[in-house]
Amino acid sequence: DANPFKKMPTILTPEELMDKAYRRGEKVASELRTTLIGVPKLLKSRTVEEHKIRTMASVVSDNLLKIISKTPSIDRLKPFYKELVEVMVGIDEFKKSLGAVKWASDLVKKLGNEYAKKARRAKTPKEASGFRREFVGRTASILKQIYPNLAFLAVAREKLKDLPTVKELPTLVIAGYPNVGKSTLLRKLTGAEPEINSYPFTTKGLNVGYIGEDIQVVDTPGVLDRPLYERNDIELQAVLALNYLANMILFVLDPSEYCGYSIEEQLNLLKEVSDLFKVPIIVAINKIDLVDGERLKEIEEKLKDYRVIKISADKDIGLDELKKIIVDELLRTE
Numbered sequence: 001d002a003n004p005f006k007k008m009p010t011i012l013t014p015e016e017l018m019d020k021a022y023r024r025g026e027k028v029a030s031e032l033r034t035t036l037i038g039v040p041k042l043l044k045s046r047t048v049e050e051h052k053i054r055t056m057a058s059v060v061s062d063n064l065l066k067i068i069s070k071t072p073s074i075d076r077l078k079p080f081y082k083e084l085v086e087v088m089v090g091i092d093e094f095k096k097s098l099g100a101v102k103w104a105s106d107l108v109k110k111l112g113n114e115y116a117k118k119a120r121r122a123k124t125p126k127e128a129s130g131f132r133r134e135f136v137g138r139t140a141s142i143l144k145q146i147y148p149n150l151a152f153l154a155v156a157r158e159k160l161k162d163l164p165t166v167k168e169l170p171t172l173v174i175a176g177y178p179n180v181g182k183s184t185l186l187r188k189l190t191g192a193e194p195e196i197n198s199y200p201f202t203t204k205g206l207n208v209g210y211i212g213e214d215i216q217v218v219d220t221p222g223v224l225d226r227p228l229y230e231r232n233d234i235e236l237q238a239v240l241a242l243n244y245l246a247n248m249i250l251f252v253l254d255p256s257e258y259c260g261y262s263i264e265e266q267l268n269l270l271k272e273v274s275d276l277f278k279v280p281i282i283v284a285i286n287k288i289d290l291v292d293g294e295r296l297k298e299i300e301e302k303l304k305d306y307r308v309i310k311i312s313a314d315k316d317i318g319l320d321e322l323k324k325i326i327v328d329e330l331l332r333t334e
């Protein structure tokens, strides 16, 4: 259940990969030479060159194949991850690059076989080493050809390896301005310190906790905590990707305005969030220990369109009831 891109291997440059192949080829050749003492010169050079070629071919071809086998299949990703790949690197380009790597891997393997056979039947030692050099030249040029694809995958790997780890569980996403009490609430609801994950385009990451083993609760500092007009396209897409994660939104409101944002500002954000997400929303009026009944009524008046619950995350008021609503709603809609 971890970020599926964590397993992607380091991607070597064509030069690094050729170097690696070359060194391994030399090593095999020098080991072989010691066992071939006394063997006639032509037979010896045929054998050595054949094995050099086979070794280099398999180093290059296997290394490329490993990139593909350790990279998750895009089509089998959870929608949330798939959306993030699209936003961060582009699915088409990603698939195209993997396709190019596969092509190169297959071709180098095939050439390795062909040239190994040629070397084995060479008429002179010079011809045998000539076949090997030809093989090296063609392999280098194939790698040069997929250089843009390898570079793309290396960059993609850097970006994707830090995606958050989320589970495929019914998920509650917490939204609301900074300092309204979201992280306090996450801790109280899940009874634990959240796991902190990185999330693209925000410096603060996603905080993830669990209610029992069935429900995932995600707090998204820096993501659902300010108006959309303040965001660039990419940030908007990071927000939109949460659509693929959230089964329900808990919007936290601070009626005391101690958070530093007026009720009006908070209601505007609530409106944006509810327009953006197609899942049920609950509004939690938090910090009710800080405001009088009169004020609370006024605010509730403005929330008639929403399902509202009054709580204090800090003073443990209304939390059991809130938890019950969340569990009922999420385990029912599943």
Ligand code: GDP
Binding pocket: 177, 178, 179, 180, 181, 182, 183, 184, 185, 286, 287, 288, 289, 290, 311, 312, 313, 314, 315
């Ligand atoms: P976040 O930025 O939305 O995650 O907000 P925090 O959870 O960090 O809370 C911001 C501040 O509000 C902290 O000092 C909390 O202790 C305080 N706070 C959170 N919930 C309540 C509450 O119900 N009552 C009171 N009085 N303070 C609260």
